[in-house]
Amino acid sequence: MSLLRIPFLALCALLATPLGVAAQDGPLRIEITEGVIEPLPLALPDFVAETPGAEDWAAQITQVVADDLTGTGLFRRIPSDAFITQVSTFTPDIDYANWKAINAQALVTGAVAVDGGGNLTVKFRLFDVFSEAPLGEGLQFSGSQDAWRRLAHKVSDAVYSRITGEGGYFDSRVVFVNEAGPKNARQKRLAIMDYDGANVQYLTDSTALVLAPRFSPDGERVLFTSYETGFPEIYQLDVGPVSRQKLSVPAESMTFAPRYAPDGETVVFSASINGNTDIYSLSPGGAPEQLTNAPSIETAPSYSPDGSEIVFESDRSGTPQLYVMPASGGEPRRISYGQGRYGTPVWSPRGDLIAFTKQNAGRFHIGVMRTDGSEERLLTASFLDEGPSWAPNGRVIMFTRESAGADGQPALYSVDVSGRNLRQVPTPEAASDPAWSPLLP
Missing domain, CATH: 3.40.50.10070 (TolB, N-terminal domain)
Incomplete structure (x- = not known):
């Protein structure tokens, strides 16, 4: 090709x-x-x-x-x-x-x-x-x-x-979780497709629950969480000729929410050890390094494009909010101060915005804010919107929207940063947790 x-x-x-x-x-x-x-x-x-x-x-x-x-x-x-x-x-x-x-x-x-x-x-x-x-x-x-x-x-x-005057995003792919079956017995497997829903291919089978796929900066590998052993562990999968490996993360710990650093080698993730959840990083050939140490839940880390900072979700203030810290760890600063609960932050590839999920007054939203927390804008509102992922040009966001009721199904949607042009992305079955690749070479 x-x-x-x-x-x-x-x-x-x-x-x-x-x-x-x-x-x-x-x-x-x-x-x-x-x-x-x-x-x-x-x-x-x-x-x-x-x-x-x-x-x-x-x-x-x-x-x-x-x-x-x-x-x-x-x-x-x-x-x-x-x-x-x-x-x-x-x-x-x-x-x-x-x-x-x-x-x-x-x-x-x-x-x-x-x-x-x-x-x-x-x-x-x-x-x-x-x-x-x-x-x-x-x-x-x-x-x-x-x-x-x-x-x-x-x-x-x-x-x-x-x-x-902006970069394009059409020659790109999306990895996501394909979902089938009833809501109380959903089967999930990883799939990959063109940005517009064409050329769907399946990367895993549905024998084990999979969550949170994330592309490497070169678009050749995917991190994801699998419950293959009965509790969450992080795997890496090559999407050329498909192969996979389990990462060397802390033994006897639940690991989840992985994401690559801009260098494409270091991985940041959450690990629950002795009942406490913190953020760790793992460099090639090295041992996991603990980046946070607080009696609260720290999760959903995402690097800035230059790799110098990490935005993450923490409930250290009593409710889930967004924080930014140096990539090497250290004292974080809170950036979300609006009404409601904030989560799943993702740094824009342009470096100018952070996308997030917000829950407030019984509604879920996809929103964006400046990296200092200013100029918060909510782009969507529904029964359940979550898990934003940026297009390569930093101007369009894809996310999961789930409908209400016992027969509710998740689907993929996209919206631009102005809040316009909300569109459903076609998938063969129910779908969730999209991750957008960089532009293909």
């Missing part, structure tokens, strides 16, 4: 119209932190099939790109029957007046080819209709037919990044 990304300008000599125009700073820009009342009108003609046998691939790739971009809530695809100009080649003469006439603010053209070995090449160009200029250079991506959705996601990431 290898992919190759090269500037499209390298192939200009083979095309009817050269594309050597660099990006221009124009008015086409979306600021997604402020909320968008009207999505940006986007013209996205079907990608052109440049070789025999590429027609179906072109249609499928176009649809995934459209779904990616419109799924953000930031873009609105203009129907093709509104087009004054039909795009039948990858290098058409752009009549900007015709695109302005249908209120298009951005235009994406693309093409798909299949080579003699069956590999796909996808190329695209992005135009700022208002400024009447290309927005960046054309790019192409190549890979096997099995990787066709990744090729589409990479196009979407590039378009999204150029228009919003």
